[in-house]
Amino acid sequence: MLRLNINGALHNIDVDPETPLLWVIRDCAGLTGTKYGCGMALCGACTVHLDGAPIRSCVTPASAAIGRTITTIEGINKGRDGLHPVQQAWIDEQVPQCGYCQSGQIMSAAALLEHNAAPTDTEIDTAMAGNICRCGTYPRIRKGIKRAALAINALADDAVSDE
Amino acid sequence: MRCPMNRLNRRTFIKTGIGAGGVVVFGAAIRRGDRAASVKNFVASDDESLFDVWLKISPDNTVTAIIPHAEMGQGVHTSLAMMLADELDADWSSITVQEAPAISEYANYALARGYTIGDTEFPAWLIDSVNGFYFQATRMIGVQQTGGSLSVRTTGQIAMRTIGAAARSVLLQAAADEMQVPVGDLVAKNSVITHPATARTATYAQLAPAAAKKTIPDKPTLKDSSAFRVMGTSPQRLDVPAKVDGSAKYGIDAALPNMKYAAIKGAPVFGGKVRSVDESSIQDMPGIRKVISLGDAVAVIADGYWQAHQAIGRLKIEFSGGASGHNQSGIFEQFSIDLDRSAVAHNVQVDFLAGDSLKALARATTSVAAEYRVPFLAHSTMEPMNCTAWIHDGKCELWLGTQDPLGFARKTARAISFDSDDVIVHNQYLGGGFGRRSLSDYAEQTARIAVQVHYPVKLIWSREEDTRHDHYRQACISRFRGGLDGEGNATAWHNHYANRHEPWRASRIPYAIDNQRIVHSISRTQVPWGIWRSTDHSLHAFFTESFIDELANAAGRDSYQYRRDLLTGAPRFRAVLDLAARKAGWDEPLPKYYGRGISIHKSFGTIVAQVAEVEVRDGNPRVHRVVCAVDAGFAIHPDGLIAQMESGIAYGLTAALHGEISIHQGAVEQSNFHDYPMLRMNEAPAIETFIINSGESLGGAGEPGTPPIAPAVTNAIFDATGIRIRELPIRKNNLRNEQHHDGL
Numbered sequence: 065m066l067r068l069n070i071n072g073a074l075h076n077i078d079v080d081p082e083t084p085l086l087w088v089i090r091d092c093a094g095l096t097g098t099k100y101g102c103g104m105a106l107c108g109a110c111t112v113h114l115d116g117a118p119i120r121s122c123v124t125p126a127s128a129a130i131g132r133t134i135t136t137i138e139g140i141n142k143g144r145d146g147l148h149p150v151q152q153a154w155i156d157e158q159v160p161q162c163g164y165c166q167s168g169q170i171m172s173a174a175a176l177l178e179h180n181a182a183p184t185d186t187e188i189d190t191a192m193a194g195n196i197c198r199c200g201t202y203p204r205i206r207k208g209i210k211r212a213a214l215a216i217n218a219l220a221d222d223a224v225s226d227e
Numbered sequence: 228m229r230c231p232m233n234r235l236n237r238r239t240f241i242k243t244g245i246g247a248g249g250v251v252v253f254g255a256a257i258r259r260g261d262r263a264a265s266v267k268n269f270v271a272s273d274d275e276s277l278f279d280v281w282l283k284i285s286p287d288n289t290v291t292a293i294i295p296h297a298e299m300g301q302g303v304h305t306s307l308a309m310m311l312a313d314e315l316d317a318d319w320s321s322i323t324v325q326e327a328p329a330i331s332e333y334a335n336y337a338l339a340r341g342y343t344i345g346d347t348e349f350p351a352w353l354i355d356s357v358n359g360f361y362f363q364a365t366r367m368i369g370v371q372q373t374g375g376s377l378s379v380r381t382t383g384q385i386a387m388r389t390i391g392a393a394a395r396s397v398l399l400q401a402a403a404d405e406m407q408v409p410v411g412d413l414v415a416k417n418s419v420i421t422h423p424a425t426a427r428t429a430t431y432a433q434l435a436p437a438a439a440k441k442t443i444p445d446k447p448t449l450k451d452s453s454a455f456r457v458m459g460t461s462p463q464r465l466d467v468p469a470k471v472d473g474s475a476k477y478g479i480d481a482a483l484p485n486m487k488y489a490a491i492k493g494a495p496v497f498g499g500k501v502r503s504v505d506e507s508s509i510q511d512m513p514g515i516r517k518v519i520s521l522g523d524a525v526a527v528i529a530d531g532y533w534q535a536h537q538a539i540g541r542l543k544i545e546f547s548g549g550a551s552g553h554n555q556s557g558i559f560e561q562f563s564i565d566l567d568r569s570a571v572a573h574n575v576q577v578d579f580l581a582g583d584s585l586k587a588l589a590r591a592t593t594s595v596a597a598e599y600r601v602p603f604l605a606h607s608t609m610e611p612m613n614c615t616a617w618i619h620d621g622k623c624e625l626w627l628g629t630q631d632p633l634g635f636a637r638k639t640a641r642a643i644s645f646d647s648d649d650v651i652v653h654n655q656y657l658g659g660g661f662g663r664r665s666l667s668d669y670a671e672q673t674a675r676i677a678v679q680v681h682y683p684v685k686l687i688w689s690r691e692e693d694t695r696h697d698h699y700r701q702a703c704i705s706r707f708r709g710g711l712d713g714e715g716n717a718t719a720w721h722n723h724y725a726n727r728h729e730p731w732r733a734s735r736i737p738y739a740i741d742n743q744r745i746v747h748s749i750s751r752t753q754v755p756w757g758i759w760r761s762t763d764h765s766l767h768a769f770f771t772e773s774f775i776d777e778l779a780n781a782a783g784r785d786s787y788q789y790r791r792d793l794l795t796g797a798p799r800f801r802a803v804l805d806l807a808a809r810k811a812g813w814d815e816p817l818p819k820y821y822g823r824g825i826s827i828h829k830s831f832g833t834i835v836a837q838v839a840e841v842e843v844r845d846g847n848p849r850v851h852r853v854v855c856a857v858d859a860g861f862a863i864h865p866d867g868l869i870a871q872m873e874s875g876i877a878y879g880l881t882a883a884l885h886g887e888i889s890i891h892q893g894a895v896e897q898s899n900f901h902d903y904p905m906l907r908m909n910e911a912p913a914i915e916t917f918i919i920n921s922g923e924s925l926g927g928a929g930e931p932g933t934p935p936i937a938p939a940v941t942n943a944i945f946d947a948t949g950i951r952i953r954e955l956p957i958r959k960n961n962l963r964n965e966q967h968h969d970g971l
Binding site: 079084090095097098099101103106107109136138155158162163166188189193194198201203204206 | 480913
């Protein structure tokens with residue numbers, strides 16, 4: 065029995081501990097926002113956060129997540145009033161088309177902005193090159209990241225001025 | 228045993244009715260008539276499918292548009308709802324969308340299930356008539372399919388707008404009766420009808436019951452574009468919110484009680500069969516339920532997908548037969564030989580003839596010859612093929628994403644000898660379509676697995692299976708000869724290529740060249756063919772827009788001006804070309820190592836010109852910027868059209884830079900994104916799209932952005948390096964040309 069913390073909820077899951085986290089999240093925890101795309105960490109559709117860092121859940125054994133915090137697209141706005149700034153930017157820029165890769169894109173983008181609040185184009189390229197989008201929404205993803213960065217910085221400024 | 232009649236009822240009708248709870252429904256159910264060749268592969272059989280659109284007005288004054296097309300990211304649910312809402316003068320903020328259920332008795336099903344509140348059955352029809360206008364419309368409409376960039380052009384233009392305008396008309400009549408004023412004195416806006424002189428108002432919901440008793444007009448007057456309130460604006464797409472929080476449900480997300488999972492391995496060689504399966508090879512593995520041979524594939528069912536996936540990898544399967552002698556070099560050799568032979572024997576199929584191209588070639592001052600080739604391509608939707616099937620109580624229920632729900636129901640029914648009325652398709656969001664999800668193989672497989680068990684089964688293809696068992700964009704060789712007169716003007720255009728699929732006009736050029744001979748020969752392979760975003764246009768635009776560039780170069784002329792001069796009689800093309808060139812700054816200098824290339828191509832009724840700026844350094848091309856001009860007649864949702872151009876460019880650029888499916892001993896060599904790479908963020912160019920609303924007939928949006936990008940890029944590479952690329956993908960070409968940059 066594995067005990068996993070997904071989006072703040074503890075799940076007791078009876079599964080082979082070597083099962084990739086992706087299938088545990090989708091089929092055992094029933095959180096289907098995280099997607100299967102390649103099974104080889106090549107496309108990024110399965111990206112989730114493990115202790116805040118983006119990982120490819122399709123090649124990460126579930127056992128590696130024991131005692132750690134897993135965040136999926138369903139939990140990324142946890143503790144916020146409404147959407148995560150990246151999610152809101154994705155709506156404002158009308159980023160998604162088919163949408164299948166976008167959970168992974170948003171998780172990668174949110175992780176980037178978590179430690180770099182003003183990424184350059186090159187830094188965006190580096191952080192996002194692991195996430196494939198067959199609909200070619202890359203120009204809007206780039207705009208979305210920049211818009212979200214502004215929103216996050218504005219929130220930070222507000223927080224500072226409130227003090 | 229069930230009789231595989233695949234029966235669909237034939238009906239043509241317009242109906243209006245009042246449902247329980249005061250919901251009023253307007254509908255036009257339209258029987259399909261003739262259909263374009265470009266959609267024939269979506270159609271299961273000849274004369275039987277129904278095509279429905281409906282709008283529903285609820286007591287709270289909300290309007291629901293029921294849309295018979297799949298949402299695969301192209302924004303079709305939004306665009307079609309906009310067309311209906313505009314003609315209806317409905318309040319956009321109160322519009323909701325439902326995708327039409329996919330069953331043959333759609334009308335009755337929709338009414339029985341969709342419009343029944345509580346236990347009450349829907350009452351008898353109030354009006355049940357057939358009228359000429361709608362019948363005429365059927366001749367231009369496909370069935371309940373999504374493809375060919377057709378949704379807005381046909382469903383939207385003919386059906387959604389018409390039913391919106393018709394409903395508005397009877398609502399106005401009902402208001403006129405109630406207020407005892409002439410219809411002409413009333414104003415309809417935001418789902419409310421006002422009589423300005425007396426300041427009286429009535430909502431659509433209040434008027435709908437009376438309106439439903441009116442006879443729907445034969446030919447409701449559609450708005451002139453100057454009166455559009457919704458069309459031509461860019462409201463946020465209705466499907467986007469669910470796609471940013473993980474709540475959007477795709478086929479792969481289906482979940483049913485007691486569901487098991489299946490993984491599958493198909494015969495690697497096309498046409499191969501299962502010879503033997505050694506189940507003992509997986510007998511110690513946990514969770515395995517059943518091993519099923521489908522003749523050309525083997526599936527393992529397990530409690531979890533990972534268990535099934537591991538088991539199919541370890542299961543000892545022997546395959547045999549099929550076209551195992553097929554190799555990629557042999558396929559191109561076969562095309563070459565067949566082109567040679569058919570040319571000598573004058574055994575070719577004609578696409579287009581004008582003047583006498585052979586005589587003109589003989590008289591030409593300068594002649595140019597070139598041969599181009601392109602490889603097979605897979606679709607690689609981000610969501611691999613998958614389907615969930617549950618067979619119970621004589622029914623087969625399917626959960627999946629499909630571009631053709633009715634066709635899938637019919638084909639799946641045939642595969643398991645069910646009546647197609649007993650196959651129920653629950654269409655989900657599509658994680659990419661691009662033509663792939665118009666082919667029902669994955670649904671048929673799942674149903675054939677599910678008939679052997681008593682629980683629901685979700686079949687998921689691995690990425691490897693998805694890459695190796697696609698239906699591929701064809702490989703092709705295309706040969707050209709061109710003739711120029713003493714001034715460099717093109718006088719002859721001679722094109723001979725292997726294998727035409729569709730549409731048949733794809734090889735045509737817009738240029739005023741007097742002598743043209745465009746022909747093809749048949750040279751079939753064992754590699755299964757399928758519709759791939761923009762179909763034959765994806766290859767012919769590369770061929771023709773490269774060769775016209777070669778002619779311009781041979782004439783010593785600027786490639787934009789050369790095209791422009793040949794478009795004197797085609798002002799619509801010329802306007803699009805000019806806009807792209809102007810916005811790109813065609814004559815402005817570029818940095819060292821950069822080149823600029825232009826292309827123009829019409830497909831699915833839409834003209835697109837693109838200018839690419841490419842840097843080639845150390846043999847590596849980098850596309851920095853693409854300027855795109857598009858004339859789709861009228862942009863219903865301009866931001867959606869821009870998004871589709873961006874998407875089409877990325878799809879075509881992936882193919883141009885990287886895309887190659889090759890055949891070795893009868894099997895596809897590639898398997899996953901490491902050997903069939905996709906465009907990524909670090910390679911994505913900046914894209915600027917500019918729209919022309921010419922007012923011509925509506926064109927498509929989903930596909931026309933794809934064809935021009937490959938030649939725009941290869942023409943730019945020629946500009947940068949002097950290297951002419953005649954084979955895709957570009958990475959197969961050596962772009963190191965030291966000489967060209969000498970002195971720079």
